[in-house]
Amino acid sequence: MAIAPVWFISHGAPDLVLRDQPATRFLKQLRLEGVRGLVVISAHWFSRSEPQLNVEPNPALMYDFYGFPDPLYQIRWPARSPQWLQEAVSDQLLLAGLPATPVKRELDHGVWSPLSLMDPQSELPLVQLSIPAGFTPAQLWQLGEALQGLRAQGIAIVASGAITHNLRALGPDDSPVPRWASAFVHWLEQAMDEGDRAALEDYRARAPGAVESHPHDDHLRPLFVALGAAGDDRPTRLHQSWDYGSLYMGAYRFG
Secondary structure (H helix, E strand, O other): OOOOOEEEEEOOOHHHHHOOOHHHHHHHHOOOOOOOEEEEEEEEEEEOOOOEEEOOOOOOEOOOOOOOOHHHHHOOOOOOOOHHHHHHHHHHHHHOOOOOEEEOOOEOHHHHHHHHHHOOOOOOOEEEEEEEOOOOHHHHHHHHHHOHHHHOOOEEEEEEEOOOOOHHHOOOOOOOOOHHHHHHHHHHHHHHHHOOHHHHHOHHHHOOOHHHHOOOHHHOHHHHHHHHHHOOOOEEEEEOOEEOOOEEOOEEEEO
């Protein structure tokens, strides 16, 4: 069985699924083929101190946003999370000394928004893993390393977040890209290409535009899980575009 890949997807604003944007068109043509299942890490699920695993077999959708058009709240997506996949992830984390607490919850939009475009019929089973709120980038990298063994079982890892995420800097689609945003993207992609783990883990001190791109780093944290799960695999950039002026919609595949 081929080693399953790791993806990092910038999921953008919740209404991305309703809009005709370059990132929307990209996600609609991106197919998650050749894998048995998915482990999904989203920027919208943080647990207190330890990883949590969503063991709801048929999770409904969480509309964890407000002020968007009514059709967004009418979207349904038939996700499924079978026991064999939940157990595979739980066992892998246990082997690494990172036991996950089972919980039952709905899927936040960081999961269903991009995946409903990529896999509209929900053909692939998935299980969602939380991000422990207190984990540093180094610890999140280690969490990703704990998931590496799943790839040999045909289980891919999908991390959903944002390469830049400053909600106060959003503007019309024709807004010029802020220099701090483009500088941060360039630095981050170069550091990933070079596999500079030390620099990436210390990005907030080393990267130009880091604080402006992430006043709060919740949306970048899934990237560190992806980097850990990727191991020695370098990223292939699958997509680049900007939305609302300063949201970089970069998407990457490792392996």
